[in-house]
Amino acid sequence: MQTHVVTKVIDGDTVEVSPEISRRTAMQTPMERLIGGPLPAETPLEQLSRPNMFNKIRLKNINAPEIGTPQGEKAVRYLKQFLEGKQITFKPVGISHDHVVADVWRYPDHVFINAIMVYSGHAKWSHPPR
16 A cells, blocks of 8 residues: 655645655556556557646545635645645545545545545535445
């Protein structure tokens, strides 16, 4: 299992991590992660249009209030107390812009951060969790 350290909380549903996450890791399906199978080949144009490494994770299926609003600032402070400077593990589901979209757990106690943000009132589900 690979862990990453949260170096910065960007907003109530996005964090920056170190070390960077490879595009290969971010795009693997659960079955590919399980068996270590190959990813489909990409055209050169697709390879050029996307970075190969990522350092931002967007929490899957949640929306936090925007920075600059009182609720957004509270969400950032709350997420910082849980994650900044701490280790995480994550289950990527894909890439959106320059972010890896993922379910995130604090390591080693396995607190599910996506749910904590919703159940604490600092974010809302954008889609029900599966």
